[in-house]
Amino acid sequence: MKFLYFPRRFYYVEIIFNEILFLTGRDKKIINFVWWVENVRFINLSDKLLEIYINHTGLITGVMNLFEVTHFVPKKSMYK
Structure with missing residues (x-):
């Protein structure tokens, strides 16, 4: 089992997991929760x-479509 530890970060994260509140901080090792701890909110x-x-x-697609239609000139070639 790999333990991940980030000594430069100093913040507390509250994780509610199975109705139990975990407080993790700088000096507590985080096991397999690192990928979602920051986005748990x-x-x-x-x-x-x-x-x-x-x-x-x-x-964005609609706006770009309108932009292209307003700048379209039928007499001019598409590649110019």
Whole structure:
């Protein structure tokens, strides 16, 4: 089992896991939780963040489509 330890970071993270509150800090070793510890506050927002991401992508696509249509000149070649 690999233990991950970051001595330069000094902050406390509260993790609620199976109704137990864990407090982790600089001098406590974190086991297999490092990849999601910093984003644990977004767990309840994951569906909203995905919806916002999809809407943002659609908005960018629509704006770029309108930009291309407004700059389109039928008499001019596409490669010029």
